[in-house]
Amino acid sequence: MPTSPLGSLHHEWLAWHQPLWAACMLAVLWGQDSIWKTFQNRIAQRLLSVESALTENHSQTGMQFNSVWLASRPDASGLLLEYLKQAFKPTVAFPHIVMIGLGIVYYILY
Numbered sequence: 065m066p067t068s069p070l071g072s073l074h075h076e077w078l079a080w081h082q083p084l085w086a087a088c089m090l091a092v093l094w095g096q097d098s099i100w101k102t103f104q105n106r107i108a109q110r111l112l113s114v115e116s117a118l119t120e121n122h123s124q125t126g127m128q129f130n131s132v133w134l135a136s137r138p139d140a141s142g143l144l145l146e147y148l149k150q151a152f153k154p155t156v157a158f159p160h161i162v163m164i165g166l167g168i169v170y171y172i173l174y
Contacts, residue, residue: 083171090167094160098151102143105150106133 110133138146150156 083167086167087164090160090163094151094157095147097160098147098156101150101153101156102146106136110136 113132137143
């Protein structure tokens, strides 16, 4: 069986950096989750606004869903701030904090 020219050095490097890779992956997943939750929250707010307008017979209709939603979209820094706020809400943060804690325990024990 052919071996890598780096052999055990390559495996040692991977073993040493495995927690770092895991932490990076958890951070990416946490970030993606907060982006998704921000999107869901903005859609929910817009749906409530449309439903309210329909029940009160306002001129705002449901067919203007995307244009009004887009008009209320913040700039890049505003979006990043929304993402950070969502990331630290308990319902978003909980599973990620648990995974980070389990990773730390695993790293300490093994």
